[in-house]
Amino acid sequence: MKTTNSEAQQWWSNLNNGERRLICAVMRMLKGAKRSHIKEVARAATKWETGIGCFIKIRLMHQRPPRLKPGNWLRIEGQPKTELRKAA
Numbered sequence: 001m002k003t004t005n006s007e008a009q010q011w012w013s014n015l016n017n018g019e020r021r022l023i024c025a026v027m028r029m030l031k032g033a034k035r036s037h038i039k040e041v042a043r044a045a046t047k048w049e050t051g052i053g054c055f056i057k058i059r060l061m062h063q064r065p066p067r068l069k070p071g072n073w074l075r076i077e078g079q080p081k082t083e084l085r086k087a088a
Contacts, residue, residue, distance in 0.1 A: 011060045023056055 012020070030052065033045035 011057075015060070027053065 015023075027049070030045050030049040034042050034049065036042045036045065
C-alpha cells in the first residue's frame with residue numbers, strides 16, 4: 001500500500017508527541033536488532049520491521065476521529081434531556 005507524502009504527513013501530524021516518540025523508539029529498536037550478530041534475530045527483525053510499520057501506518061490512517069466533548073452539546077428548552085443537539 002503506497003501513500004503519498006501528504007497523506008503520510010496528515011496521519012503523522014495528528015499524533016501527539018508521546019505517540020510519535022513511542023513509534024520511533026519501536027522502529028529504532030527493530031533497526032538495531034537487524035544489525036544483530038545473531039542471524040536468527042537479524043532475520044526476524046527484518047520481517048517484523050516491515051510488518052509492524054505497515055500495521056501502524058494502516059491503523060493510524062484508518063482510525064476514527066476523536067469524539068466530541070460533552071460540553072459541545074446544548075439542551076433545547078422544551079425537549080427532554082435525552083434529545084440533545086450540537087451547539088452552533
